[in-house]
Amino acid sequence: MHELGILSSLVHTIDGIVKKEGLTEVEKVVIEVGELSGIVPRYLEQCYPAAVYKTFMENTELELITVPGIVKCRECELVFNAAANDLCCPGCSGQNFEILEGNDMVVKEIVCR
Ligand SMILES: [Zn+2]
Numbered sequence: 001m002h003e004l005g006i007l008s009s010l011v012h013t014i015d016g017i018v019k020k021e022g023l024t025e026v027e028k029v030v031i032e033v034g035e036l037s038g039i040v041p042r043y044l045e046q047c048y049p050a051a052v053y054k055t056f057m058e059n060t061e062l063e064l065i066t067v068p069g070i071v072k073c074r075e076c077e078l079v080f081n082a083a084a085n086d087l088c089c090p091g092c093s094g095q096n097f098e099i100l101e102g103n104d105m106v107v108k109e110i111v112c113r
Helices: 002-021 041-052
Strands: 026-034 061-067 070-073 079-081 097-101 105-112
Touching: 002 026, 002 041, 002 105, 026 041, 041 061
Parallel strands: 026 061
Antiparallel strands: 026 105, 070 079, 070 097
């Protein structure tokens, strides 16, 4: 599954941060997921226990924050909040956009005990 692969690399990323910062006993990770990232937060939650099983993140909690997809129309320069399945400019019905926000997944915070 797509999300499981994403989580595996997430565990790897967090492992790197934890080692670099000298953190111990991670309790919770806070992740921002962009609406246009193609990642489904619900699936991430479902896959999480399997992804962290037998890693240092086993028994940690996952908190997801959804970041709205903000795009700018290249035709009329209108900036608007876009849903991934309905990407059409409300100003000119154009379909040529620059994504300003909500296109990726970011580790927002690592909470330790
Ligand atoms: Zn437009």
